[in-house]
Amino acid sequence: DAKTTQPNSMESNEEEPVHLPCNHSTISGTDYIHWYRQLPSQGPEYVIHGLTSNVNNRMASLAIAEDRKSSTLILHRATLRDAAVYYCILRDREGGSEKLVFGKGMKLTVNP
Amino acid sequence: DTGVSQDPRHKITKRGQNVTFRCDPISEHNRLYWYRQTLGQGPEFLTYFQNEAQLEKSRLLSDRFSAERPKGSFSTLEIQRTEQGDSAMYLCASSFKRESDTQYFGPGTRLTVL
Numbered sequence: 356d357a358k359t360t361q362p363n364s365m366e367s368n369e370e371e372p373v374h375l376p377c378n379h380s381t382i383s384g385t386d387y388i389h390w391y392r393q394l395p396s397q398g399p400e401y402v403i404h405g406l407t408s409n410v411n412n413r414m415a416s417l418a419i420a421e422d423r424k425s426s427t428l429i430l431h432r433a434t435l436r437d438a439a440v441y442y443c444i445l446r447d448r449e450g451g452s453e454k455l456v457f458g459k460g461m462k463l464t465v466n467p
Numbered sequence: 468d469t470g471v472s473q474d475p476r477h478k479i480t481k482r483g484q485n486v487t488f489r490c491d492p493i494s495e496h497n498r499l500y501w502y503r504q505t506l507g508q509g510p511e512f513l514t515y516f517q518n519e520a521q522l523e524k525s526r527l528l529s530d531r532f533s534a535e536r537p538k539g540s541f542s543t544l545e546i547q548r549t550e551q552g553d554s555a556m557y558l559c560a561s562s563f564k565r566e567s568d569t570q571y572f573g574p575g576t577r578l579t580v581l
Contacts, residue, residue, distance in 0.1 A: 389569075398471075398558050398572030399510065442509060446568070453498065453523065455560075455570060457509030 359443045361461040367433045368466050375428040375461060377443030382423050387446045390417065390428050392439040393460070399442065402428065438465045469493070471573035473559050479579045480549055487545045488576045492561030499542050500560040500570060501534055503527065510558055516542060517564065549580045 360378040367373040379388065390402040403410055403417045405426070410417040416429040430437055440460040472491045480486050492499050498517050502510035513532070514524045518539035528534075531549075536542040546553055556577050560570040 398560070398575050399570075401569045401571065404569065440509075453515055453568065454500070454512035454525075455502075455510070456512070459507070460509055 359445060359458060361441070361443055361458065363459070364462040364464065366464045366466060367430075369435060370432050373430040373433045373437070373463065373465075375430070375441050375443075375463065376425065377427070378425045379443070379445055380424045382445060383447070385447050388417065388419060388423075388426050389444045389446055389455070390415070391442045391444065391455070391457075392437075393442070394436075394439045399457075400439075402441070404446075433463075433465045435465050435467060438463055471559055471561050471571055473557075473573040473576050475576055476574060477577045477579075479581065481581050482549060482551060484549055485545065485547045486549060486578065487543055488557055488559075488578075490542045490544070490559030490561075490573060492541070492559070493571055496561035496563050496571070497539065498562045498564055498568070498570075499536055500562070501542070501544050502558040502560065504556040504558060504575070505554075513544075546578075549578075551580045554578055554580045 387404050389404040391399040392402050393399045403415050405417045418427045440462050442457050442460040444455050474489045500515040501513040504510040512525050513528050514534050516536040519536050531547045534544045556575040558575045560572045562568050562570045
């Protein structure tokens with residue numbers, strides 16, 4: 356499974372934008388980039404995914420580097436409810452294993 | 468809107484006892500996954516079903532673990548002869564087969580083996 360690298364933790368302030376980086380230098384052409392987050396005492400929650408182009412949804416934006424070796428999850432206005440562990444995951448769209456391979460993720464702290 | 472549900476939410480058992488967990492996926496989802504998560508780690512894949520067929524099992528799934536999905540609806544995960552090392556959060560997820568295959572997770576069952 357292709358691996359991703361994230362900082363162990365980040366801090367942000369409420370109502371400010373947050374940029375969460377992820378490196379995936381060994382990404383293959385068929386890998387989707389997925390982001391999930393896990394709030395305390397809950398199961399992981401899907402945030403966003405993309406392949407090549409930048410993506411926006413109601414929760415966040417995903418900016419993908421032109422060479423696809425890195426990506427950034429952008430929370431436009433962090434709230435206290437965004438405090439969670441964020442996981443950046445690669446998934447092969449051409450099948451093989453269907454599992455999600457989680458790393459340790461990155462803990463985001465949002466200060467009021 | 469009913470998401471993925473799991474029962475029980477918490478289970479405390481003594482070493483050597485058997486336990487069974489249940490997962491009810493989102494109704495139209497044909498794929499169901501089980502993961503295990505220990506403190507400070509990300510979830511680890513255990514097994515997954517497409518409809519009633521169990522298509523992949525992790526090496527983490529020892530012979531004490533068995534999962535079923537009769538009729539392709541709910542699923543059960545049974546652990547026989549529990550050990551203290553089985554203490555973890557057991558997470559269930561479901562998805563509908565398509566290219567991006569987003570997985571939707573339940574709240575988990577926290578198992579404590581004394």
